[in-house]
Amino acid sequence: MNSNKIREQFINYFKKNKHKVFESSSLWPQDDPSVLLTIAGMQQFKPFFMGILNPEKELQSTSIASVQRCFRTSDIEEVGDKIHNTFFEMLGNFSFGQYFKDEAIKLAWNFLIKKLKINKKFLWTTYFKGEKGLKKDIETFEVWQKYIDGEKIIGFGKKENWWGPPGKTGPCGPSSEIHYDLTGQPCQKGNLCKPNCQCGRFIELWNLVFMQYHINSKGTLNKLPKNNIDTGLGLERLAMILQKKDNIFATDLFNDLVNTIIIDKSFGNSNDYEDVIRSRIAADHMKGSVFLLADNVYFSNKEQGYVLRKIFRRALDQYLHSNVNLENIVDSVCETYKKTYPHLIKKKQNILSSLQKELNAYKKVLEIDVNEIVSKINKLKHQTKRLALKGPSSRKLTAQEAFVIYSTYGLSPERLKRKGFTFDDESFKKLIIKHQQLSRDNTNNKFGGHGLNSKEWSNEDRQKIIRLHTATHLLHQALRDVLGLNVKQQGSDINPERLRFDFEHSEKLTDDEKQKIENIVNEKIKQNLPVTKKEMKYLDAIKDGALAFFKEKYPEIVNVYSVGQYSKELCGGPHVKNSGEIGSFKIISEKSSSSGIRRIKSIVK
Numbered sequence: 001m002n003s004n005k006i007r008e009q010f011i012n013y014f015k016k017n018k019h020k021v022f023e024s025s026s027l028w029p030q031d032d033p034s035v036l037l038t039i040a041g042m043q044q045f046k047p048f049f050m051g052i053l054n055p056e057k058e059l060q061s062t063s064i065a066s067v068q069r070c071f072r073t074s075d076i077e078e079v080g081d082k083i084h085n086t087f088f089e090m091l092g093n094f095s096f097g098q099y100f101k102d103e104a105i106k107l108a109w110n111f112l113i114k115k116l117k118i119n120k121k122f123l124w125t126t127y128f129k130g131e132k133g134l135k136k137d138i139e140t141f142e143v144w145q146k147y148i149d150g151e152k153i154i155g156f157g158k159k160e161n162w163w164g165p166p167g168k169t170g171p172c173g174p175s176s177e178i179h180y181d182l183t184g185q186p187c188q189k190g191n192l193c194k195p196n197c198q199c200g201r202f203i204e205l206w207n208l209v210f211m212q213y214h215i216n217s218k219g220t221l222n223k224l225p226k227n228n229i230d231t232g233l234g235l236e237r238l239a240m241i242l243q244k245k246d247n248i249f250a251t252d253l254f255n256d257l258v259n260t261i262i263i264d265k266s267f268g269n270s271n272d273y274e275d276v277i278r279s280r281i282a283a284d285h286m287k288g289s290v291f292l293l294a295d296n297v298y299f300s301n302k303e304q305g306y307v308l309r310k311i312f313r314r315a316l317d318q319y320l321h322s323n324v325n326l327e328n329i330v331d332s333v334c335e336t337y338k339k340t341y342p343h344l345i346k347k348k349q350n351i352l353s354s355l356q357k358e359l360n361a362y363k364k365v366l367e368i369d370v371n372e373i374v375s376k377i378n379k380l381k382h383q384t385k386r387l388a389l390k391g392p393s394s395r396k397l398t399a400q401e402a403f404v405i406y407s408t409y410g411l412s413p414e415r416l417k418r419k420g421f422t423f424d425d426e427s428f429k430k431l432i433i434k435h436q437q438l439s440r441d442n443t444n445n446k447f448g449g450h451g452l453n454s455k456e457w458s459n460e461d462r463q464k465i466i467r468l469h470t471a472t473h474l475l476h477q478a479l480r481d482v483l484g485l486n487v488k489q490q491g492s493d494i495n496p497e498r499l500r501f502d503f504e505h506s507e508k509l510t511d512d513e514k515q516k517i518e519n520i521v522n523e524k525i526k527q528n529l530p531v532t533k534k535e536m537k538y539l540d541a542i543k544d545g546a547l548a549f550f551k552e553k554y555p556e557i558v559n560v561y562s563v564g565q566y567s568k569e570l571c572g573g574p575h576v577k578n579s580g581e582i583g584s585f586k587i588i589s590e591k592s593s594s595s596g597i598r599r600i601k602s603i604v605k
Contacts, residue, residue, distance in 0.1 A: 020061035027295040041068035041092030049171040051225035055096040062098040080277040082247035087288035089235040097226030128174035129155030163209040178206040206233040278318040285315035298596040317414040399427030461496040468499040478520040528580035529564030
């Protein structure tokens with residue numbers, strides 16, 4: 001059964017079982033700041049699970065189903081084995097207080113056994129056995145006994161059978177997984193070889209989450225208003241079973257792409273296991289890159305853009321040369337998904353252009369002289385013993401040196417090793433984690449008020465920054481008025497001299513467009529509109545139309561600043577009391593910041 005047929009069977013089955021079908025949301029979760037990317041099918045429905053929105057009113061249904069494209073990097077080191085990937089599709093059915101454990105298990109079982117004709121002798125199930133004050137899910141165990149022998153219903157703790165939340169806060173609950181027995185043969189553990197054994201005998205197929213709780217920012221667990229159902233069935237793994245393949249990369253979801261990559265002779269012997277793994281990693285990461293770009297994620301060194309850059313360059317690192325035929329790769333992905341995701345073809349040229357620019361940029365990185373860089377690092381540290389690396393015997397780097405080369409110049413650990421350099425992996429990883437934490441802290445500080453507490457600014461400077469800050473809100477809305485709702489803020493920076501505003505847009509602004517934007521902002525300034533602040537729940541604010549900087553992480557309660565009825569935006573403040581205090585507004589430059597991102601610099605007088 002091909003993948004298109006599997007999707008069709010799933011959708012039709014749940015339609016017949018009175019579920020309303022919804023299309024996949026973007027990989028960039030615009031209304032959920034708790035995660036960088038969409039990692040689960042339930043994310044677009046999070047407000048309904050939490051009881052913030054009414055599904056009967058907003059969705060016209062309390063039982064729904066979807067095929068959601070997802071992206072996770074939590075298992076990135078496992079990509080290349082039989083079952084792990086970063087980009088994947090999640091078949092899911094959801095209930096908002098309509099049905100619970102009994103019906104969810106019945107629906108899942110009947111789909112696998114009656115609809116897809118999977119032999120039940122290969123299926124095992126799991127349930128939550130209780131842990132740290134959380135009770136055993138005895139109800140789920142008893143329901144499963146209606147369908148499967150008791151010895152094939154296995155209890156596990158929180159690590160295996162508790163789901164969520166997708167981020168630091170949100171809905172969660174005990175889960176029950178359906179596993180497929182690939183071999184029927186226990187490993188050396190004998191009778192202890194059961195689902196979640198690491199021997200490769202079992203594959204997790206479907207996860208049924210009984211969403212009963214919510215964890216807040218303090219880590220407190222509370223009951224949700226209603227008992228909900230959230231399930232996820234991995235399309236790639238299901239295709240592997242139904243197409244009788246021994247790995248997901250041999251299914252029709254990957255086969256053409258893998259072959260396109262293997263044709264490149266840089267992968268050497270296609271029967272060599274290391275070459276096979278490298279071709280699979282390249283296929284997975286290339287596909288993920290195409291899908292991220294199609295959902296308006298662009299290459300950068302921050303947040304979503306950093307994830308994209310990381311996986312694309314990691315894909316390139318699998319090749320033994322840098323002359324990758326990106327057009328064949330993009331064509332293969334578009335062809336495989338043309339029926340399900342036609343937007344890929346529409347965006348093909350933009351995707352290809354972005355990939356090619358990034359490839360060219362990475363080629364320059366690959367040409368850097370590591371010995372010269374290390375020499376510079378050591379000179380800056382006033383070291384005299386190792387002013388340069390000379391010869392094969394001096395190819396050992398410290399973790400700090402490897403990290404500086406990676407973070408400053410973009411040369412990945414894989415490429416460093418391929419050049420013959422060695423360093424301590426664990427120490428390197430610790431430096432990466434420390435760097436990520438500092439970046440998060442800096443981001444939180446930056447968006448708390450544009451550095452107004454800095455001692456370098458005088459009171460006059462601070463007032464100028466506040467005027468420019470309010471001007472960015474008017475500029476943001478004016479850009480959307482003139483260029484369209486596709487415009488989204490990608491970053492901003494303000495000092496007493498000017499404001500800098502980065503936004504998502506693919507083309508250079510014309511002189512006429514810039515003049516229109518400038519005129520709108522100045523007109524709103526002349527209207528002397530009141531600037532007001534209101535505290536709201538984040539999801540309520542987004543529903544109410546407030547704009548947000550979607551790379552930023554917001555708390556559950558946010559401040560919404562409005563400039564009259566014209567602009568409404570999530571912000572930490574401070575702002576002027578009315579728009580008339582801003583003065584006159586003028587755009588002084590507009591140019592490209594990075595692929596798909598434009599940058600405006602403006603001043604006020």
